[in-house]
Amino acid sequence: MSLEREQAKAARWFLTPALLLIGMFFFLPVVAGLLLSFTDFDIYAVASPDRVRFVGWRNYADLLESDTFWSAVRNTLYFVLVGAPLSVLVSLATALLVNTPGVKLQGLFRTIYFAPVVTPLVAVAIVWRYLYHPRYGLLNHWMEAVGIDAIDWLGDPRWSMPAIILLAVWKNFGYNMIIFVAGLQAIPRELYEAASVDGAGPWWRFRYITAPSLGPAFLFVGITTMVGFFQLFAEPYVMTQGGPLGSTRSLLLLMYEEGFRWWRLGVASTVAVLLFGFTLAGTLLQLRFSRGR
């Protein structure tokens, strides 16, 4: 037996445990979920398996013509398209700030900005509910102080999603900030010095040195943030339970409700498959965009 084949055999042995685990706990459930989306598995089926019917594409057809589903799609896209870029921009801005040479207490600022990421969301949500309180909240108090009318942040369907976005951006920007800081620190100082000597101001230095050097970090941050934001769940689950008027019900929250509140696991799986489709499409778009550049 050649050395190569011997090695391949050894590699297979080493890979088997991991592949088995992934197969059992990842691929099998995924396939089961996909199959489930073509059935009407529900509470009656939990009682006895002969009450499951194969329904073909009916779950998909029903969902695609239901207002609830499309409003969840709109809410999720709203959250992703507004929230994700905002989150990336805030991360980049704070990364630039805490990385400015000569700023004191950089470590302290990084820790402060990172703190929301590691704080449990439920605790955060309770505090933010006070901040957002229509009559006694700090946010409205400040706005009234400068002459802006108070907003019923979580009770008004027009403002509930911006309120959730604000919370989510605040909660998550620290993580991306750290990645940007790492990217910034990898840029050689000499480039900036040379640019300064050539007379480039701060904007030009950012445009032609910082931004291109951060390319890979941008791609990584962009994709992970988008994928993460597509999975919006905990914030509305804790803050609004999807209301008012379903304005903060995301796809994942809809899936949770269908699956674990109403036990319509067939429909819930269908939502999951569709959500997977959306996320995949978004990721491919982003990859193509970044390759084209």
Next chain:
Amino acid sequence: MLFGAGALGCVGGGSEETTVVRFWAMGREGEVVEELLEEFERQHPRIRVDVQQLPWSAAHEKLLTAFVGRSTPDLAQLGNTWVSEFAALEALEPLDEWIEGALEPESYFAGIWDTNVIDDVLFGIPWYVDTRMLFYRKDLLAQAGHATMPGSWPGWRQAMEDVKEIQGPDRYAILLPVNEWTQAVILGLQAGSGLLADNNTRGAFAEPPFRRALQFYVDLFRAGLAPPVSNNEVANLYQEFARGYFAMYITGPWNLGEFERRLPASMADQWGVAPLPGPNGRSDGVSLAGGASLVMFRSSEHKAAAWEVVRFLSAPKQQVRFFELMGNLPARREAWQDSSLTRDSRVAAFADQLDRVVATPKIPEWELIATRVQEHVEHALRGTTPVDSVLVRLDAEVSKLLEKRRWLLARSQADAGRP
């Protein structure tokens, strides 16, 4: 937790003759019932009750998971709207034979008892009851020229208009949170709607009774008698009630204690509890049959012992103690004769309403349908769509949700028809 409970059961079973009854109870009931059961264990030295406390928010999921994992307890507290679901799962022990010679259905409120009877089979024994009544500001009603709360819809509406008159533009006659389905459903039941039709296989919301009720309901908002706000938009219910933001509110017995505790002392005698008005008068002023029941599980191996616990907790004396410990209203009529219930006129008022309660449709899909009712009614309230078209759409959606049920019924009928 499940595993822990199983392990405990084994330890108890080791001492030969002691039977361990695993009892799942929700929320604060879970704490309080342990106090009640101390006496039970003294009376029954061979039975030990192992109470597991479940938070309400996780209880439903946990019970279902336990059913799938074949680890249901012997005995559990079940919200009475959940009974139909667990009966459909065939998880519950039918109790018709157990009650013979032990409990009389007549000693319970008929509407509450009925929530536990699914297709003529009894699956639960009412433990405590709950229903909705009209909490109102006596002083504001009196100022508006009404000494007592009217009993019919027209009188009630007039009273609301008179109250609104003295309230002015920023205050309202009644608070009906738009994120709750209960008020619209109660009014529908009062107007004689069955909510669902044809053996609960399709919606009956577009039919005249419910349409009439919803029109009455929506008009309260259009006339400015009720503010179109949800629960979370009312910052502090008790403060707002004391301040007069609204003068009436439809709510349940859990708020009796809250109102007493949280309203300022000057308010103590200014609020009352009235039975719900009906379309033509008090007699059709029905309300919801709520509360919790005790159920035994079919797979239990200690049914006899579990039944002893049910009997013990159903005794009028224990029902009164339960009320004294945490304010849960007794399901047994005898318990209502006790002075601890009769001395408070607001509590006593509930006995009157409990004679006129009806169950919502007893099918597993009901809770989902109820949320759909709320969503569609909210659309009508916000003034975007007329009542009629809202109800037609609601019926279409509800009938779709019930498709599985139609199929199951058709199949079981076909099976029954076969020789």
